[in-house]
Amino acid sequence: MIELVNDLLEINRIEDDRLILRPSILALDSLVEDMVKDYRPLAEKAGLAIVYTASERPLWVFADESKLRWIIENLLDNALRYNEKKAS
Numbered sequence: 001m002i003e004l005v006n007d008l009l010e011i012n013r014i015e016d017d018r019l020i021l022r023p024s025i026l027a028l029d030s031l032v033e034d035m036v037k038d039y040r041p042l043a044e045k046a047g048l049a050i051v052y053t054a055s056e057r058p059l060w061v062f063a064d065e066s067k068l069r070w071i072i073e074n075l076l077d078n079a080l081r082y083n084e085k086k087a088s
Contacts, residue, residue: 010070021064028061029054032072039076046080 013019036052043050061068 021067023062023064025060025062026065026068028059028063028068030058031065031069035069035072035076039080043080046085048080048083048085050076050079 010019033052033054036050040050
């Protein structure tokens with residue numbers, strides 16, 4: 001419930017142009033790899049596998065880590081919730 005309220009507050013800030021970004025240089029591949037590790041047990045519990053293959057070199061991006069984490073988290077969560085295995 002708290003996450004839902006926080007998401008709605010975040011949307012409100014975006015709509016009101018009050019969103020504060022704190023960009024920094026970060027390794028996107030490391031962030032994704034860590035998040036995939038966090039979601040792997042949920043995927044296995046659902047009978048699914050999450051496979052992530054990092055590039056040979058780090059992928060550096062200039063972004064707000066918390067917002068990027070939120071985006072990746074939502075993508076992983078949606079992938080687990082709305083997949084063909086669960087639909088059938």
